Amino acid sequence: MSSKIEEQVKRFYELVKKIKSYNEAINVMYWDLRTGAPKNGVEGRSEVIGMLSSEVFQMKTSSVMEQLLNQLSKHEEELDQITQKSVHLLKKELYRDKKIPKDKYQEYVVLVSNAESVWEEAKKKNDFSLFKPYLEKIVKFNQEFIELWGYEGNKYNALLDQYEPGMTVEQLDPIFKDLKDALVPLIQKVAKAAPVDTSFLKKEYDPHQQKELCQFILRKMGYDFEAGRLDETVHPFQITLNRGDARVTTKFEKNDLTTALFGTMHEGGHAQYEQNISKDLEKTPLAEGSSMGIHESQSRFWENMIGRNSLFWDAYYEYLVSYFPEQLGNIPKEDFYRAVNEMKPSLIRTEADELTYNFHIMIRYEIEKGLINGTIKVEELPTIWKEKMQEYLGIVPNTDAEGVLQDVHWSGGMIGYFPTYALGNIYAAQFYHQLKLELPNFNELLQKGDLIPIKNWLDDKIHRFGKAKTPNELLKDVTHESLNAKYLIEYLTEKVKDIYQV
Amino acid sequence: MSSKIEEQVKRFYELVKKIKSYNEAINVMYWDLRTGAPKNGVEGRSEVIGMLSSEVFQMKTSSVMEQLLNQLSKHEEELDQITQKSVHLLKKELYRDKKIPKDKYQEYVVLVSNAESVWEEAKKKNDFSLFKPYLEKIVKFNQEFIELWGYEGNKYNALLDQYEPGMTVEQLDPIFKDLKDALVPLIQKVAKAAPVDTSFLKKEYDPHQQKELCQFILRKMGYDFEAGRLDETVHPFQITLNRGDARVTTKFEKNDLTTALFGTMHEGGHAQYEQNISKDLEKTPLAEGSSMGIHESQSRFWENMIGRNSLFWDAYYEYLVSYFPEQLGNIPKEDFYRAVNEMKPSLIRTEADELTYNFHIMIRYEIEKGLINGTIKVEELPTIWKEKMQEYLGIVPNTDAEGVLQDVHWSGGMIGYFPTYALGNIYAAQFYHQLKLELPNFNELLQKGDLIPIKNWLDDKIHRFGKAKTPNELLKDVTHESLNAKYLIEYLTEKVKDIYQV
Known part of the structure; x- marks a missing residue:
């Protein structure tokens, strides 16, 4: 040099x-x-x-x-x-x-900052008309930005690329179609099966006890408390301050054991990614996750593939019961496992189960594509929302607050972000499949509760590379395949069979 | 304009x-x-x-x-x-x-940043010789800075002025002399009196209960939890983040009730000052305390004049006992009051009582003046420290760690700061005297536990002005007198009589 x-x-x-x-x-x-x-x-x-x-x-x-x-x-x-x-x-x-003129950008920043408060009010008052003019402007700005940036293929690609570098509508559409074709029949099967009892999850669970339990599980996941901490918040998130400080937040619901339990494993998965990015990248802009979707794959992996795995509870159910003997003392492990895997169409994305969650994303994805390409108008959203909910999940919200107004993203200008949630599920299933091939004693490890070899595999294959690999490169290098819904479909099909015997 | x-x-x-x-x-x-x-x-x-x-x-x-x-x-x-x-x-x-050349300042910043770690080690190893070369350099730098800044009267005035604008050796010397002349005989009286039983303060006190108690007392003091919070730390401090966020930290000792109790009132006093600076000053550099000494007067006022006041415990002792019935249930209020007012020469400044504390400051003040004016050499400090401890308090530390190395200040370059602690006591006594004149029902209020009129008086006379008044202006405006030790001497004389009946 x-x-x-x-x-x-x-x-x-x-x-x-x-x-x-x-x-x-x-x-x-x-x-x-x-x-x-x-x-x-x-x-x-x-x-x-x-x-x-x-x-x-x-x-x-x-x-x-x-x-x-x-x-x-x-x-x-x-x-x-x-x-x-x-x-x-x-x-x-x-x-x-x-490429965006300074004045225009400034105008946009002010718009979205105001839009968020308006959205809050609109949601509270269940009045979409309040939010409508703001969302219209936000869509218009994004359309203008796309023209300024330039794009290949679908206009929406320019937005997708912000959160999932390289991802396109052309790649996503067939994958979401595969997913839809496979999951709709599954949902129908579940609808006909006998329901699962979840009542004991809604008993009173002391928040202090919950916190100790969450700390225990984070430790078992290999989360390093010398390089992070766990705190309470209203809308949980993971945040990285520096390489030695990747924090987790969670929410302890007095009458719901699962929010904190699986929420903490979810955010813990994000944090584990951040804690294990190679030190070589520390001083560079590459010291973060490869993409939003890859990041989400790590949180979903721990939350669902591990946390909602029957083998995991073979190892830890007894320990869990020791925290809450009154609430769970006479609940067999098998009942607990089924309860935390209940699948049931519901209105709110953030509360959705593994199976139905993906449809919440597809609905938003289709709407966003339509808005950006001008085939859907903002004013049509409340109607379209209900139609799509009916089509995909067979239920319809009574209010816009529980429908089109439920998520904050659009008010902040985040159009193109939602697909990364479903991508997280897809990536996670692909990685999970590969992990089981490469760790032949995976079942045994999980049943013993020894999660560290699993963490080490993820560190070695995914975490350490940070943003030095694109999502596609990472996927190829780890799984030798490109993005596909096959493994998520297999995984969910098996899960449905396991839980509902259908 | x-x-x-x-x-x-x-x-x-x-x-x-x-x-x-x-x-x-x-x-x-x-x-x-x-x-x-x-x-x-x-x-x-x-x-x-x-x-x-x-x-x-x-x-x-x-x-x-x-x-x-x-x-x-x-x-x-x-x-x-x-x-x-x-x-x-x-x-x-x-x-x-x-006035300080950039290079020189940079060199100094590096020096003090290293000195702090060296001081830590020296204290841990009880080895003054490690710290000596650093302190010598720090003193030399400060002497050079003083020449560059210029000064009137004693060189040390230039350092004092950083923390207590307008304060001079010429003003301080006679006041500290008055204080010394009056307090030495008091200490001798106390030494001859029957000791106070403090053993019950060292029982086990649950930290969670302590925290609730501290929150309760802060509320009673008028501390606004919507504009602040209470957290645990190792070395307690108060910190202001913005006008709506003045935080208190404290330390919960399992085997000592008083650390958190009076520590919280102390830091709460600082925070109350910060929370009540006039909104008119918010956008200006005047939105802080008038000086370190005035700030300290507010913390000392709440810690000692209120927190160690017999009338205050008339109001709250029963409540305190309800938190700790096992530990305090058979201790009469009068015994508790005497215990928290125990006066006894001790080695460590931060643990000293109201009476002996001022001597810890005088010792440091005399040493600092000597160092800056070249009449004391750094190498002599361990010896001088012991001599002065013997002279003022009649006890001598066995180690430098418990002597000249106990405080962090000098390692950070803070020479000229210590006097503000004693000034805090002096100001507090002057304000206290005036407060009682202007709130004729003060005793009654305190005995009822109604602290808000007291807080309001402080807000109105002191807090709201922030740095828009100098310490001298403030003192004149509030008390119509200039700085003097008279009221502190009266206050302590009375306290000694009350606690030790001498």
Whole structure:
């Protein structure tokens, strides 16, 4: 490497470090806001977060950054691979951001920031008409952005790519079709089967006990409490502050054991990913998950493939009962296992089971595609929502609050994000299949409760690479296959058989 | 105001806002580090704090700031009073900072950052020689800074002024002498009196119960939990993040009721000050305490004048016993009151009682003056420390760890800070005297446990003014007297009589 390039590489990483530092500050403040910051400080704190976020945006799109990226791109062959990929990533983001005129972007930021409060009110009042003009503007802005960015194939691809690099409508449509074709009959079978008793899950479960239990399970998953912590919040999330600090939050419901239990395993899966990204990537922009979908695959894997696995409860059910002898003392493990795997069409996405969840996503995906391509109008959404719910899940919400207004995403401008949830399920099933091939004693390990070899496999195959591999590369390298719904379909078919004997 | 000046005032407050935002981010991260951040994230977090702190330093000393301050100073008569004072304050800080060459300052920052770790080790190993070279350099730097800044009267005044604006050796020396002359005989009296039984304070006190009790007392003090929170930490502190978020931390000792109880009242006093600074000052640099000493007066007031007051326990002792019936059920209130007021020479400043505490400060003050003026050498400190402990308190530490190495301040370059602790006691006694004159039903209120009129008086006379009044102005306006030890001496004389009947 020439000394001039060396100097530029150094300056590049200094700038990256500065950006990462600001992001760390922003994330600490965000975490704090969501885990007990006092009410009267929220407004001021939000302003500070906004101010630092705009500093980050300025650094990322600054002429200094642009020049460095261009210079380094010109001498790509002199750069090590990690630096090459880092430059490529930030350049992509830079040109994406720069294509939008500053004024227009500013206008959009104000719009979505207001839209979120309006959405909240609309949901509370169950009045879609309040939110409608905002969503119309958000869709219009996104359509304009897509034209400015440019796109290949379907316009919606430009939005998808933000969250799932490389993903396209052309790739997703047939996969979602396969999934739909296979799962609709499953749902019908379940509907006819005898229902599962879940009443004992709704008894009173002491939150302190729940917390201890969640800490225990996180430890068993290999979550490192010296590099993270568990806190309570209203809408659980995982957040990474720096390489030594990947935090989990959860929600303890007094009358529901499963929210915290599986929610913690879910967020713990995200955190495990973050805790095990290779130290080599620490100073680079690659020290994060490959994509939203891959990230979600890790959380879904722990929540469902492990947490809702009969073998897992062979190992830990007795321990669970020791925490809650009154509530679970006379419930056999098998009944507990069936209860936590209840499958039943429901209105709210975040409460949906493994089987029906994917339909909640498909509905949103179809609506988003339609909105962006101009085949669906915002004003039609309440009607379309009900039609699709009827078509896919056979139930219809009585209110828009429980229907089209239930999720926050669109109000924040996040169109194109929902598919990553279903992709998470699909990836997870593909990885799970491969894991079982490569760890032939998987069943035995799980039944003993020894989760560490499972974690190590994930670390080795997925986590350590961070964003240095794209989702497609990762999938290919780990499973030797490309994206497909086959394994998720197999997995769910088997699960349905196991739980409902159909 | 001319439109040009108006524009500059606007720009000035924008810059102030930016600095305050960065400080908020820094303070949230600091709070997080001290209340449970995981071990592995600490190093990275400290770097981020360092980076943002140096950005703050750059903004405060930037040429933009300098030009704005100079322009506004030239048109002082056009500015409102708050802006005048804000400009004056930041200008003073700017010129102070600018007088130190950048390289020299950088060198000093590195020195004190290393010195703190070395001090820690020296204390742990009880080896002053490790710390000696660092302290020598720190003293030398401070001597150089003083020459660069300039000073009037004693050199040490330049350091004092950083923490207690306007305070001088010339003012302090006679006051500390009065204090010493009056308190030495008191200590001798107490030494001869029958000791107080404190054994029941060292029983086992459940930390969860302690926490609830502390929350209860904070509420009674008028602390607003919608604008703050209470958390556990190792070395308790109060920290303000923004106007709606002034936090308290405390430490729950399993075998000591008083640490958390009085520690929380102490930090709660600081927080109450912060929560009640006038909203008019929010956007200015004046939205903080008048000085370290005035701040300390508020914490000491609540900790001692209220918390260790017999009347306060008339109101709340029964309630306290209801938390700890086993530990305190057969202890009469009078015995409890005497126990929490035990006076006894001890080695560690932070554990000292109201009476002996001031001597710990005087010892440090005399040593600091000597170091800065060159009449004491660092190498002599272990010996001098023991001599002064013998002289003032009649006891001598066996180790330097329990002696000259006990406090962190010097390792961080904080020379000139200690006197503000004793000033806090002196101010508190002066305010307390005045409060009782102006609230003639004070005894009755306290005995009923109605603390709100007391809080309101403090808010009205002290808190709301923030830094818009200097310590001297505040003292004059509130008490119509200047700084004097008379009321502290009276207060302590009475307390000694009350507790020891001598």
